[in-house]
Amino acid sequence: MLTSSGRRTDLYTTEMAGNQKGSVLLEFIFSISVLLVIFIFTVTFSFLFADYYGVQKVAREGAREASITGNVDWARVKAEQSAWLWGLDPDRFSVDFFRDGTAVTCQVTYTVSPFHKTFPKLIGGSPLTDVTMNAGATFVWLER
Numbered sequence: 001m002l003t004s005s006g007r008r009t010d011l012y013t014t015e016m017a018g019n020q021k022g023s024v025l026l027e028f029i030f031s032i033s034v035l036l037v038i039f040i041f042t043v044t045f046s047f048l049f050a051d052y053y054g055v056q057k058v059a060r061e062g063a064r065e066a067s068i069t070g071n072v073d074w075a076r077v078k079a080e081q082s083a084w085l086w087g088l089d090p091d092r093f094s095v096d097f098f099r100d101g102t103a104v105t106c107q108v109t110y111t112v113s114p115f116h117k118t119f120p121k122l123i124g125g126s127p128l129t130d131v132t133m134n135a136g137a138t139f140v141w142l143e144r
Contacts, residue, residue, distance in 0.1 A: 044115055048112065048114065048131065050087075051088065051133065052133050054110075056135040057086055058082045058093070058135070059106045059135040059136055060106075060137040061082040062095055063075070063097075063136075063137035063138060064137070066139065070142070072097045075104075079095045079106065089112075093111070094109045095107075096108075102140055103141055104141040105136055106136065106137050108134070108135050108136070109132060109134050113130050113131070
């Protein structure tokens, strides 16, 4: 059978479709691998962002509690409790308080390893460089 352009449609199109099956598979594998890398990067970045958000919340909670109660030791306990709520590893963060005049500042430092939540066994002992996150919050200190 001939088309208007003079090509045969029966045998010719069957041969073309047979030759393209391999290239479609290769294109699929390439695109899936690229999408998988983008997906893993996105998931890892979202976990790092969630940890950073948690560090900010811990600093805010510590400074707020120190401002309200006037007790830095109790504020440290509340900050540690807040860190537990946000899923931060208690062995990897530190909480410090600084008081100057009418303000108290809570400074939180947290060290996190990329891929610690997604693939902890894959990297086997964290060969990647740890990321140190710092956050601080300042509230007014009222003398009681």
